[in-house]
Amino acid sequence: MTVRSIALVTLIVHDYDEAIAFFTRALRFSLVEDTQLTPAKRWVVVAPPGGTGAALLLAKAAEPAQAARVGDQTGGRVALFLETDDFWDDYRHMHA
Template identity: 55%
Template sequence: MRLHLAALVVDDYDPAIRFFVDALGFELVENTPSLTNDGRPKRWVVVRPPGAETGILLARADGARQQAVVGDQFAGRVGFFLQVDDFDAAYERMVAAGVEFATEPRTEDYGRVAVFLDIAGNRWDLLGPA
């Protein structure tokens, strides 16, 4: 058993793809036209870190209820944890790409950490070794 995908509700596909691929360095695994349950067009868009098995399904908000959670899927808490081998290189690359960090990098017992915001405003931990 394994976790294959986690869904992340976003405003629109293309800006989200650019953020995850260009700013974070993820791979675009799938970008396929699809249909909603009631026949409207949508896309099946999956991104994931290079070498990872688990991906993120970028799901465009459909309706007011879903639009209301864009950027707040985890009620203001960190909801994703992106672990990297070289924290400083990843942090510098992300800052150069315009990723917004909510905290400065710090060292904890478990390693280096800084909180950043994704394109929608959800909070993520960038984690690296101590």
């Protein structure tokens, strides 16, 4: 077997709908999938518009230890680097 790419990167969030709103409105990501798995768990995937690389799986924190890591999932290191073709346009959109 040869691994060819990374398909999904999990990001722990406090609330599915709040995270979907942030990624789709502020970052203009596409909502790829939002499937209810159990009453408390959903499979939520967002991806950059037109992206052909990895997408983000938004996973709701299910226990206190996970909730404590939201916003600090990499121990203070940068988790993701986003690439843009027009920084100032994206910056203005995020701050609108």
